[in-house]
Amino acid sequence: MQDVPVRSAAPIPMLDFSRQxxxxxxxxxxxxxxxxxxxxxxxxxxxxxxxxxxxxxxxxxxxxxxxxxxxxxxxxxxxxxxxxxxxxxxxxxxxxxxxxxxxxxxxxxxxxxxxxxxxxxxxxxxxxxxxxxxxxxxxxxxxxxxxxxxxxxxxxxxxxxxxxxxxxxxxxxxxxxxxxxxxxxxxxxxxxxxxxxxxxxxxxxxxxxxxxxxxxxxxxxxxxxxxxxxxxxxxxxxxxxxxxxxxxxxxxxxVKLRYLPHWNQQRRNLAVRYDDLFSRAGLAAANVAEGVVLPYTDRRATHVFHQYVIRAPRRDALRKYLTDRRIGSEIYYPVPLHLQTSLVDLGYKRGDFPKSEAAADEVLALPMYPELREDEQEAVVDAVASFYA
Incomplete structure (x- = not known):
């Protein structure tokens, strides 16, 4: 596997409270x-x-x-x-x-x-x-x-x-x-x-x-x-x-509520830019067997992109690769609720909800907050491209 140079050597956190x-x-x-x-x-x-x-x-x-x-x-x-x-x-x-x-x-x-x-x-x-x-x-x-x-x-x-x-x-x-x-x-x-x-x-x-x-x-x-x-x-x-x-x-x-419409629009703009960067990198795919699946927005919905979540092949290995390069990510959620130890009395078992189980194995949230810079987004996508190169 060859590394594509990452544009920024500085850490890119999943979320940076200090900027806001x-x-x-x-x-x-x-x-x-x-x-x-x-x-x-x-x-x-x-x-x-x-x-x-x-x-x-x-x-x-x-x-x-x-x-x-x-x-x-x-x-x-x-x-x-x-x-x-x-x-x-x-x-x-x-x-x-x-x-x-x-x-x-x-x-x-x-x-x-x-x-x-x-x-x-x-x-x-x-x-x-x-x-x-x-x-x-x-x-x-x-x-x-x-x-x-x-x-x-x-x-x-x-x-x-x-x-x-x-x-x-x-x-x-x-x-x-x-x-x-x-x-x-x-x-x-x-x-x-x-x-x-x-x-x-x-x-x-x-x-x-x-x-x-x-x-x-x-x-x-x-x-x-x-x-x-x-x-x-x-x-x-x-x-x-x-x-x-x-x-x-x-x-x-x-105080924050007064700024929220603007911040939510910034999140949507960042999501569009992520989509474009992934597409230009040739990573976007219709299913996880072929590449990275980008977030879907229903035309009736106004999404606020609290998280920007992709489906990723070899998700856990990708996350480790990003972590090693000081790029934040998170898994929301790695264990579906029906498989949680404390909820075993609900009576469900693995295989009961295959779509949820597949999501738990594939989803990865990437850095997303209104103050995220364009060069940081480019570095995130470059690192993902490097992993799949």
Missing amino acids: FASIRDEVLAAIESVCDSQQFILGPQVESFEAAAATACNAPHAIGCASGTDALWLALFAANIGPGDAVITTPFSFFATVSAILRVGAQPILADIDPRTFNLSVEAVEDILQKAPVTQKVKAVLPVHLYGQCADWNAFTELKYRHHLLLIEDAAQAFGATWNDTPAGALGDAAAFSFYPTKNLSAMGDAGLVTTLSGAIDERARVLRSHGMRRRYYHDEVGWNSRLDSIQAAILE
């Missing part, structure tokens, strides 16, 4: 200082202000800040009255919290395979499950994940919702600012959950999450649940949880 912070440093520090001056650190005015701004951005009437994206999933499900005796259909190709939140409310997760183009939950696979009695009698909701920043096929899921009388809950943890037919993630389903973990396209400086909903009833209950089930201080109407959003995180997020 440098561009908004003064605004972020002023926002933090305002919280310190107010002395209202939990669910203060900054939280209310961010919730209002986020609701506007999502075109949703209600937004409820909480402690994490995992808690947001739990709040969305529980506030929608999903619990013991109910089943929720979701994907095995996602972060662990997608399924653990269903278990946490006492419901049964039922898994369905993915669309191999988008990596999102397959509507056809969900339909197959819904045709099977007595499972259909228990299914109360479907929980699609907008994986990597692209919305699931919401036209088809909406049709399923009305035909089978289901709730639709969005796992939008990676998709703030994404749209489907111009409707933002967060306003598509009955409720949605967002994560602001530091690696997300809209990121806190710590953990934070958000529930959005079209329902006043879900909004009201989620607010009660996030504060130990209290409507009045020290009067607990039900057993909730402590999942309140810190005012400092809310203040930081509101």
Whole structure:
């Protein structure tokens, strides 16, 4: 194997927090200082202000800040009255919290395979499950994940919702600012959950999450649940949880939210440039047997490219090759949920979801953040070309 010279000897990280912070440093520090001056650190005015701004951005009437994206999933499900005796259909190709939140409310997760183009939950696979009695009698909701920043096929899921009388809950943890037919993630389903973990396209400086909903009833209950089930201080109407959003995180997020449309557009521009570089290098292929498969974007979707994910032949060897050259990459996700040791009681086995299993063996996320430079992208693609030379 011959090496094609890499254009930059400097490390190319998967994500560089310092570049974004440098561009908004003064605004972020002023926002933090305002919280310190107010002395209202939990669910203060900054939280209310961010919730209002986020609701506007999502075109949703209600937004409820909480402690994490995992808690947001739990709040969305529980506030929608999903619990013991109910089943929720979701994907095995996602972060662990997608399924653990269903278990946490006492419901049964039922898994369905993915669309191999988008990596999102397959509507056809969900339909197959819904045709099977007595499972259909228990299914109360479907929980699609907008994986990597692209919305699931919401036209088809909406049709399923009305035909089978289901709730639709969005796992939008990676998709703030994404749209489907111009409707933002967060306003598509009955409720949605967002994560602001530091690696997300809209990121806190710590953990934070958000529930959005079209329902006043879900909004009201989620607010009660996030504060130990209290409507009045020290009067607990039900057993909730402590999942309140810190005012400092809310203040930081509101600063960043003002820049997010521009940052998301920069991500899309970088994705187009990656596509062009891979194509010009002769690496792009229709299937992984022939070369690198580039991300697919549905024409109805506005992708935010939280991640730029390729399918790669000999993925693990390629990743080691990049790591040896100080180029960051990540695998989202190497083990599908049905094969996780802690979820063995769900009763699935290898081979049950072949499209998810193939994705887990082939996907590789490459460096992607708004401040990524063109020469760095060229170095990434040069290194991939060198590996396959």
